[in-house]
Amino acid sequence: MDIELQALFEQNSTDSRCKFPARYYWLSLQENLTGNFSVEHCFNNTIANPFAESGVAATVIFADASNRSPMSYFGHILLGFSFNRGAPYFDHVVTFTADTGDSKSPIDTITKGVNGGFEGRFSEQVFHPIIEQYTNIENRSLTIFDLNIEHEKSILLYLHTKELQKTTYPYKFFSYNCSSEILRAIQAVKILEDNQEHLRIYPIDILNRLDKKGITNKNNATTMLALSKKDPTPENKKLFRSVITSNTQPIFTTPRKISTGVQKFGGKYYSGIGFKLGYKGIDSPFSTTLNDRNTFNFLDIEAVDINGSPKIKKINIIELESLNAKYISENTSIAWSYKTVIDRHSNQENELSDSSSIGVGIAHTTPRITISYLPEVAISIRENFATPRIKAEAFLYSQPFFFGIKHKTRSFINSKLTKQTEIVAAIQPLSNVQITARHELDSDSNSIHLEYFF
Numbered sequence: 151m152d153i154e155l156q157a158l159f160e161q162n163s164t165d166s167r168c169k170f171p172a173r174y175y176w177l178s179l180q181e182n183l184t185g186n187f188s189v190e191h192c193f194n195n196t197i198a199n200p201f202a203e204s205g206v207a208a209t210v211i212f213a214d215a216s217n218r219s220p221m222s223y224f225g226h227i228l229l230g231f232s233f234n235r236g237a238p239y240f241d242h243v244v245t246f247t248a249d250t251g252d253s254k255s256p257i258d259t260i261t262k263g264v265n266g267g268f269e270g271r272f273s274e275q276v277f278h279p280i281i282e283q284y285t286n287i288e289n290r291s292l293t294i295f296d297l298n299i300e301h302e303k304s305i306l307l308y309l310h311t312k313e314l315q316k317t318t319y320p321y322k323f324f325s326y327n328c329s330s331e332i333l334r335a336i337q338a339v340k341i342l343e344d345n346q347e348h349l350r351i352y353p354i355d356i357l358n359r360l361d362k363k364g365i366t367n368k369n370n371a372t373t374m375l376a377l378s379k380k381d382p383t384p385e386n387k388k389l390f391r392s393v394i395t396s397n398t399q400p401i402f403t404t405p406r407k408i409s410t411g412v413q414k415f416g417g418k419y420y421s422g423i424g425f426k427l428g429y430k431g432i433d434s435p436f437s438t439t440l441n442d443r444n445t446f447n448f449l450d451i452e453a454v455d456i457n458g459s460p461k462i463k464k465i466n467i468i469e470l471e472s473l474n475a476k477y478i479s480e481n482t483s484i485a486w487s488y489k490t491v492i493d494r495h496s497n498q499e500n501e502l503s504d505s506s507s508i509g510v511g512i513a514h515t516t517p518r519i520t521i522s523y524l525p526e527v528a529i530s531i532r533e534n535f536a537t538p539r540i541k542a543e544a545f546l547y548s549q550p551f552f553f554g555i556k557h558k559t560r561s562f563i564n565s566k567l568t569k570q571t572e573i574v575a576a577i578q579p580l581s582n583v584q585i586t587a588r589h590e591l592d593s594d595s596n597s598i599h600l601e602y603f604f
Contacts, residue, residue: 204234248321270321413597
């Protein structure tokens with residue numbers, strides 16, 4: 151610190167002040183220092199001038215989660231800066247992203263993302279194309295939270311991000327990502343006084359910590375709706391999505407769950423329990439199936455009591471599905487899915503068996519109905535088969551009710567894979583409580599569960 155201060159004092163010229171505006175502005179706020187630390191002249195000819203009479207206000211912006219890219223599974227977080235020039239479309243946003251270049255293979259993207267093979271950098275853009283990119287092209291809503299901080303800290307945060315834009319960092323999914331770097335920027339200017347570190351930082355972490363300190367108010371946010379959530383009335387058919395006031399935190403796709411209920415399989419009834427290892431967040435239970443027609447579940451486990459001994463019935467290891475991966479027409483999209491599950495067959499004496507499936511097809515979606523048709527390949531290591539089949543699904547969703555039919559065809563190559571038809575019905579009497587009933591036609595298996603999400 152002493153060496154850096156000495157260098158700043160010795161090079162206190164116009165050029166050095168504009169090169170390090172955050173550091174000089176911070177010095178100008180210190181009452182016991184004398185000298186010319188002003189950096190206002192650096193922004194006289196810029197559109198985004200934090201020192202203009204209109205000032206600057208800072209926000210945090212949350213983009214809904216998406217499974218189109220591994221980097222978007224937990225959502226995205228940005229910093230926003232309003233210079234009071236009218237509509238929010240002319241605000242500026244600062245984001246930390248990875249430069250993936252021409253990396254097109256998902257395996258290559260994940261490998262480089264985990265090992266720091268991409269360059270990460272801060273960038274500043276006008277909000278207007280960001281809104282269009284997220285809400286129209288990617289179908290992800292944006293929720294904006296005002297930061298309740300002093301005007302000087304809003305200026306300092308903006309100037310700090312200007313300095314950060316001049317370098318690159320190794321981007322890593324779990325340590326140097328949008329969440330960790332935005333958090334460090336917020337901590338650097340003392341908006342969050344704590345320097346608490348976690349093994350992994352997700353966008354929802356930052357919102358929760360800011361809300362806990364009273365720096366944001368989760369019940370007073372502005373949401374720019376995704377295309378699939380847009381009010382279709384003529385007055386709202388504008389270039390950008392409707393802007394509404396939100397009374398909840400942004401949706402996070404994989405909440406934790408505990409459940410209890412009764413299951414019938416193998417001709418007998420068994421009491422059962424279940425739990426899902428999600429990440430803590432606020433969510434509608436239905437949205438794990440119909441969150442903008444995307445699914446992201448992991449470690450959803452069911453156990454049953456067999457002769458006084460608990461045994462695993464099913465482990466849904468991971469399930470990824472996007473029913474709006476790429477639009478073909480207004481309501482029709484290319485769809486894809488991947489799932490790995492370990493399951494006990496209808497005879498409870500059978501051992502657990504694995505199965506994985508991956509498919510690509512099409513989906514037709516409306517605000518209340520989704521119909522999908524996906525040719526897929528099913529694989530089992532234990533039972534030693536790999537075979538094609540067809541998966542077709544239809545969902546009807548009208549809060550607080552959900553009804554769905556899932557059908558997977560019998561394999562026409564390998565007799566080990568029989569057809570499967572499942573009917574699912576659910577009701578959500580409370581925001582975090584759901585009653586779900588399932589019936590599998592082919593195996594005469596039934597279940598009813600009371601599920602609590604947290």
